[in-house]
Amino acid sequence: MRTSTRERTQRKRAALPPGTLVYVGELAEGPARLRAVIYDRDNVEKRVVATDRIPMPDPASVMWLQVEGVHDIDTVQNIGDLYGLHMLTLEDIVNTEHRAKLEEYDDAVFLILKHLRLNANGLLEEENISLVLKKDAVLSFSAHRQEMFDPNRERIEAANGRFRARGADYLFYTLVDSVVDGYVSIIESFEDRLEELEDEVLLRPTQACVQRLHTLRRSMLHLRRAALPLRESVTQLLRNEDALLGSEVVLFLRDVHDHVATVLDSIDHDRELLGSLLELYMTHESNKMNEVMKVLTIIATIFIPLTFVAGVYGMNFRYMPELEQPWSYPAVLLLMLCMTIGLLLFFRRKRWF
Amino acid sequence: MRTSTRERTQRKRAALPPGTLVYVGELAEGPARLRAVIYDRDNVEKRVVATDRIPMPDPASVMWLQVEGVHDIDTVQNIGDLYGLHMLTLEDIVNTEHRAKLEEYDDAVFLILKHLRLNANGLLEEENISLVLKKDAVLSFSAHRQEMFDPNRERIEAANGRFRARGADYLFYTLVDSVVDGYVSIIESFEDRLEELEDEVLLRPTQACVQRLHTLRRSMLHLRRAALPLRESVTQLLRNEDALLGSEVVLFLRDVHDHVATVLDSIDHDRELLGSLLELYMTHESNKMNEVMKVLTIIATIFIPLTFVAGVYGMNFRYMPELEQPWSYPAVLLLMLCMTIGLLLFFRRKRWF
Amino acid sequence: MRTSTRERTQRKRAALPPGTLVYVGELAEGPARLRAVIYDRDNVEKRVVATDRIPMPDPASVMWLQVEGVHDIDTVQNIGDLYGLHMLTLEDIVNTEHRAKLEEYDDAVFLILKHLRLNANGLLEEENISLVLKKDAVLSFSAHRQEMFDPNRERIEAANGRFRARGADYLFYTLVDSVVDGYVSIIESFEDRLEELEDEVLLRPTQACVQRLHTLRRSMLHLRRAALPLRESVTQLLRNEDALLGSEVVLFLRDVHDHVATVLDSIDHDRELLGSLLELYMTHESNKMNEVMKVLTIIATIFIPLTFVAGVYGMNFRYMPELEQPWSYPAVLLLMLCMTIGLLLFFRRKRWF
């Protein structure tokens, strides 16, 4: 059984000689899938783009270019050349295991995010999303279909012009916000599991609880590893007062910062609770052991001496005068009864039952 | 058994598309209840306000508007429009599970507080209070009746003009102070419980103690989670020298800061004590186990060999010359006595009793 | 048994509506006791002061006013009015459980200290001392007789003018120094106890050790809780270069800072040692358990099979041919001997004894 949520079909060296793009991630084939959404206050245009006809942004509208399939190095390179992205940025984009981080350039903001989701087994799956914010465009790169961004696509169309009246920075914010919302719902699901585990440890503690506590802690650490650099990145964005971000979007980003901070707070809080639950389990275990030992000790301590007495009168010596007396047998039974009562009183005094 | 103090009847996504207010909290119906207290040095006027006749503050007096029932989104929206509150502020107000935080605007201070109280089972119940301080008014929002603020209402009337001579900032301070007073009395009640638990662990340690230690630690963490952001908020208010806060109220707020700091100090101190108590319990458990094992071992180690001797002379071999001798029986009894004494001396030397 | 060092006979809410002084502390009656020491380079005057004739300082001399019994709210209020103390300062003075802290005003320094002392049972007793430093006067407030300051009184008289040649700031320093000296001697007494406990855990570990380790850790935490805010206060005084403190007294205060820092260092060091001792005890316990179990196992494992063999030949079957042979009995005894030796060799190989 493998509890790891990540499967590496292809894994190359994390750091490579600069000057050549090398894809790091699961094996994949075929060209990348490019989808563009171009909108202004009044119009929305959605289309699938051929990899050899990459559109350039138009100052009068906002363009969102979704690049799905970063294994297609040539396309990434082309986009990079077209949009003037730095070589190192491209390298980070095609490394699907790169750490979450923020880079600010004069004319672009580059952000790597970890999109997390719970799969059917309750394990975390991770996908790197690279966002590039330019003056009039947002590029989003990922290895797979960007399903988490489907609501954002819908909202561009649906919103009665309010969304579309805003710039690329607002689009950038909503994408970050979608990922963070995922974190929030994951931590909520974790806290529900934690409450169930708490009930279980209190009422029916088993070794399986401990394994589940361990798995939960592992997932918490995983989430923390994704959220921690994101909080740093957003703090950095807010501090630097990047020219690409309008003052209103800064307000929204502060809200995002609050959400990530809440997630991280909850993780710390929950890890301490996890530790406390484990201790609870440990004391329960040792308590149960004590109970078992007491039962054994009470039974053994009562019957072993009695058996000895019976053994004595089972000896075959010729000269054992007691054996001949008619009152001997009841006397011995009485003696045994007294021993039993005495020991029971002793255990009672020791509060063993 | 559910030890959680929070029950979610309705829980939506914590972060929502900006532009629409969505209530997050327990299911509730009906319009919000609005109560206004308007006072100046000489007069106090209290009245219940209809949701369609929201009063505006008058520079000559101070108004306190209590909004009870933030599920009534329309009313909150109306008040927000009337008082010029930011959309994000309104969203935070109607999210009854939002993290405690402070936002400072040019013409308003917005503070989310966690009001805590101990219910009949000794568990913490939490309610979000949102306070908005404007030049001449304080707005307080909550999901339920704001009973914790009843003494404040009374003091406005009762105080011989001293309270009423001060501005809205002072009213704001007294509301924050009421919540913090709640924290102080909760931590005191926790410390009383901790002392009882200490006595119990020292004198009558049981598994139930550990569960209570766990519950107490959980509640401590809960209180800490509420107090930590409040301390940050007050620090921020004191540092920023907000124009809405008079210099005297700053002094009072420093006092509030002291109280929150004391609460947090006590929590850290008490958590370490809790850990120490748990270790005490653990060593007690292992000690008790040792005792049980010793009793078993002493009894078994004495009687098992004796029973063996008795067993030997209970064998039915035809040729067992000892059996025929008249001195055999007493000799064997004597041998058994010697074995017993020898073993007892051995245990005594090992300091087993 | 109550190990708490603090007994609350009267405990009111820690935070109260500003504008009314409310005493928080043990029940006490009667007026406060006021003692004044007024001195300049050449003269010392000591007298008991009536509560209605509170003296004012004279620029030509230094006055020390000792106020013993802060339950007497009226007197505290009078002194406050006379010396121009802030309402909040007075509130903190009459709260005998207030956290240690420093407040700096333009014309006064206000410091709350925790005076600690070990009582006959080796437990810490705590008393709040409030010091107010004015240009020419020091006020010291407490709930009880200020015995820890008796040496300071004597030194004012005794010192051949050297003490008296210095200002109120120097007196203030010596009072703080007296309290810190108490901390130093307490931590020394703790370290002596710790060494005794170490010897005990190494040589004669018992459950009582663990209780004493717990009590010691508790007291350490108590001392830390008193010393930590004092270090902060002194650091703050040194940083702010308060006009009331002469440059020489600043040097002395740096010394006080060193002492408090040493105390806190020692506490951290000792807490880690305490933890190490507890682990030592735990491993000792588990070791002892292992020993007990081995004795039981060796005895049981040897005699249970022997008893079985004896049991077999104690059966009453009519046709048991071995029973009839004259060599059977010695043969069985020999068999038993071999079994015993075999098992002993087995245990030896397992290094059980």
Added chain:
Amino acid sequence: MRTSTRERTQRKRAALPPGTLVYVGELAEGPARLRAVIYDRDNVEKRVVATDRIPMPDPASVMWLQVEGVHDIDTVQNIGDLYGLHMLTLEDIVNTEHRAKLEEYDDAVFLILKHLRLNANGLLEEENISLVLKKDAVLSFSAHRQEMFDPNRERIEAANGRFRARGADYLFYTLVDSVVDGYVSIIESFEDRLEELEDEVLLRPTQACVQRLHTLRRSMLHLRRAALPLRESVTQLLRNEDALLGSEVVLFLRDVHDHVATVLDSIDHDRELLGSLLELYMTHESNKMNEVMKVLTIIATIFIPLTFVAGVYGMNFRYMPELEQPWSYPAVLLLMLCMTIGLLLFFRRKRWF
């Protein structure tokens, strides 16, 4: 068995009187091996250099001087004199156990790195690499052959002028990058081992797991000890904006910084997982013990009383009326059956099986 990866054949005092170079490290003989690579955009020249003909850099080209064998103090001293290195720098170079660190001089950057590699037994081997960056040259010192830098040598030749077009600072960066790449692949190998261990602890926990957990933690700490000062060094380089580093190389170094940070993050994350695994093992152990104890207790508790009953009717009293009745034997067997069933029900109620 020695698990230490470091063998000291010669170990002198770490700190020595300044003014004399003393080699600290494994015993070695013979002169150092010097290899020079001199290149500009168009040409590459590689040659082995005699220790008495040390080349000087030429502003028109970049020189990389590899010094293998720092035990040869005279050669190190000569190079130091020729290149104007500080005495203390030379001392640090010939101490093969010096801590990783960075020194910045006006005309040179001096960096000590720990090159780590996993040997055949999965243990970490450490080698100190000292790098000196001058305007037109990079010096690299080590005790042994610098095999980890062979790819760098090849790349200088292979790259179609791109590598060679850059300056000494870029060469310096690639050398640091090679060492950090080693860290990244080590941490990946550690995480693979950790996953295997996790499976083992979950499925087949043995004492050997714990030893392997301990060894892994030890290696993690070793790696951390190497990476921590390197992160500090790179941070320092980035902050100081050293004139020797071009703006592009600064970008590359930021990338190196990211990699080291990722390694350190992973170590912290993995250490917490290691701790969690150990707890898992502990609870498993105590669980297993409970199981063993239950089996013993059930068997003993059932049969000890039965054996006692059998013992009673094995006594040889003359007057035991039951013995004479024909229904006695089946009655006793029935009694035994009932006792057994009763005890089994008792254990079932206690959920022992």
Added chain:
Amino acid sequence: MRTSTRERTQRKRAALPPGTLVYVGELAEGPARLRAVIYDRDNVEKRVVATDRIPMPDPASVMWLQVEGVHDIDTVQNIGDLYGLHMLTLEDIVNTEHRAKLEEYDDAVFLILKHLRLNANGLLEEENISLVLKKDAVLSFSAHRQEMFDPNRERIEAANGRFRARGADYLFYTLVDSVVDGYVSIIESFEDRLEELEDEVLLRPTQACVQRLHTLRRSMLHLRRAALPLRESVTQLLRNEDALLGSEVVLFLRDVHDHVATVLDSIDHDRELLGSLLELYMTHESNKMNEVMKVLTIIATIFIPLTFVAGVYGMNFRYMPELEQPWSYPAVLLLMLCMTIGLLLFFRRKRWF
């Protein structure tokens, strides 16, 4: 057994009324021993100095005055008066248990160091060294003979003028360096012990290991307590750019700083290893216990039922038809064999052996 390395024959209050020197330390008698080394580039003069003829420094040469025996308060006072040392400095010098610290005055640097050495029993012994650096002189104070400085004395003479060409600041540095070298060799000896302990815990774990782990941790904490304030002191010296320290000596001091930092790093690293070793021991213990319990359980579980069967057929009922059959005895033996094999299979399935 006392493991403490410190014996207090006389211990007074750590803080005393300023104005009177009070010696704190072991009882000692007789005058202090004063030794002066006066040197310039060409000459060295060494002499023992009478306590009433304390030499003053001459700007043309460097003087090192070694004061051995700070219990001689009068001499310390005289030197203090002569060299213009502050009263508080003198108090710290005669307190042989004062915390390590640095004080910078306009014309002097005052440093308290803890000289540590391992005694024959492998325990740490501590001695306070107080160094005063003046323009042309270094004073070194201690309670005993300053043997650790003998090599420094020799080097002044031996070095071919290089040492003597430098100023008092260089001498000051070499003295600090000597003490730090002691720390480095102590931590190396500790790490050797730790490796031995690791082998022992892995191969022959006994309770004695745990005691040695505890002693080692204790010594580590002791070393840390000495090194931590020294690192702070050196950092402070480097930051403040004290006028008394030449730029070259600052370079050397940075080297000292590196050494102390390495010592502290190693201590943290080793403490974590110590913790890991202890856990290893604990799991070993519980493992061993499991083994013991299994042996007991296997033996008892096999033989107790067999003994019961034998007991049944040892009963003396008159009507037990089985007893009369010739095949009964072998049948019972066969039954017993089957029971044994069944139980062995059960244990095998549970992987108990």
